[in-house]
Amino acid sequence: MATTQKSANSSRERQSPALSASAAIEFGREICGSLEIAEQREWLVTNGIGGYASGTVSGNLTRRYHGLLIAALHPPVGRTQLVAKLDEAATYDSANYPLATNRWASGAVDPKGYLHIESFRLEGTTPLWRFALADALLEKRIWMRQGENTSYVQYSMVRGSSPLRLTVKALVNYRDFHSSTHAGDWRMRVESVSTGIRITAFDGATPFYLLSADTTFKPTHEWCRDCFLPEERARGLDDHEDHLLAATVNVELSPSQSVAFMLTTNPQTELNARKSHAEVRK
């Protein structure tokens, strides 16, 4: 499925393969290329009501507290992990590139997307990764909308000579942020809605949504078991857990095109990623 022309055009003008002024936090491959070093550098994005998104430069989760949407369901507390991460892979010029990194309880590291991170920086407090895939550059940004439990993850192709195919797997959960999930035969309700999918973890749970104005999600229900959390082991706590693969996306990006995902408890949230991003940069 292709990205809609509308959103491709709307996001064209603000992309540039040249990075602007230097940032206080900026790493190249000297940091990003070493998993042991990169996973000890953690980014944090907040929403002003106690919720947050946080993870590592390398992309793997090292703590139970990491995730793309740790929602404050009773602001400013009641923090609940709803979306753990998006696992991405790209195909460009007939070659496959994992972008995600995962550690497993078995000790395996698979895939090793951190090897393709050319740079990481903070734009203000917004983390920005650049993945280098041959001559293509793919950017990833994460921010939150202030005052609501909504995280944005945006991918932009800022350089390249042919289209790139991006696949994204959405790993979700529904648990107190202090705890960890061992799923057993837990079944969540995963349904298609107009601009994405709705997930209801159990009767009475706060429903949450994966939305996009640019592409469509394919709902699925498959537990991803025994993800390893090294920092929890170091802290003497339960060091692995399960996440639910609830949706996949397969989208083509041409040079200067973007695709954005909203992870949210608010089905009426702003679907225009450019507008939302402008808000946080005010």
Add this chain to the structure above:
Amino acid sequence: MPARATQKSESDAAAASPAPSWVRQLILAADQFIVTRSLPQEPDGRSIIAGYHWFGDWGRDTMIALPGLTLTTGRPEIARKILFTFARYVDAGMLPNNFPDASGQPEYNSLDAALWYFQAVRQYFETTKDTEALLTLYPALEQIVNAHLQGTRYHIHADESDGLLYAGEEGVQLTWMDAKVGDWVVTPRIGKPVEVNALWYNALKTMAKLAPIAGKSAEPFQKMADRVKQSFGKFWNSSANFCYDVVDDPRLGNDASLRPNQIFAVSLPESPLSSAQQKAVVDVCARRLLTSHGLRSLAPGEPGYQRHYAGGPRERDGAYHQGTVWSWLLGPFVLAHLRIYGDRQTAQSFLEPLGMQITSYGLGTLGEVFDGDAPFTPRGCIAQAWTVAEVLRAWRATIA
């Protein structure tokens, strides 16, 4: 490094001087801790998340962090909202210690949160001269003083014999050194803790300043403050030439172990110590507690000193205030050092290593604790409100 265009509050705070990039980054980080806490009477209320990832909004941390996160960064209207929000929670002269994630019902097991409230109000008023807000908050301040004079939870009361604050009972931890594992309170500090009484003196002196503005008499507060100052001599351990950490513990008497809590008797605007004593406190904290990343919670060589904050919950909690370095204490240390030596460049040099620390662990922000021994590895929360706040506030004092 070229200056970047202004973002959010950066312009307000940094406009006065060309702050280094790490300070400008921390001004952005300061925003991350400020959250909405709506109450029926304060629908637009605000609070401060003590730390990411795992802390909620704590009374003590909020009051300590408030000046650095909101006043230093030029947003007194946020400070006002936080002060008004917490005034709603004053109960038996105490402020909530924290609001648990699960139930949302506050717990009142903090001895010093209410005393830090005076210092937050004082700094807000000094910055804004907002008399209207002061008049609204004044009854809560008066209520806190009276509750401490009459006695409140956990045997918290002003001792009739010397005017000093006494607190504590078996099995509870009331000061900021609050680690507890099961029934084991690691640092019980029952009796009269030094920083609590430095805060009490500062609160009474603050009331003596504010009372006339509220149309009340300063005299009763001034009298009580004078008595506390006189009695504060009990804290001076003349053989060691620094303060006892706790006096009048019913079991242990006076605790002579070297801890950083005495630094507040120098850093707070009102000090009950003589200038010679103040200098001795700063010097001993510098020589035995200061590290690149903060002050140790207990000096190396003291019984029970823990060099690493590592391992399971029991090991970590056992080390938390037994040697582990706390970055937020660099704020009061720098302010105390400035007070004694007036040397801005030297004072600033104590903060600079944390400027480098923003490129690891929590990126663009500052965390909670570090190992007590070199190389002072970062541990605990990756982003801690009072660390960011106190470093910004102290930095500002070094350039003012």
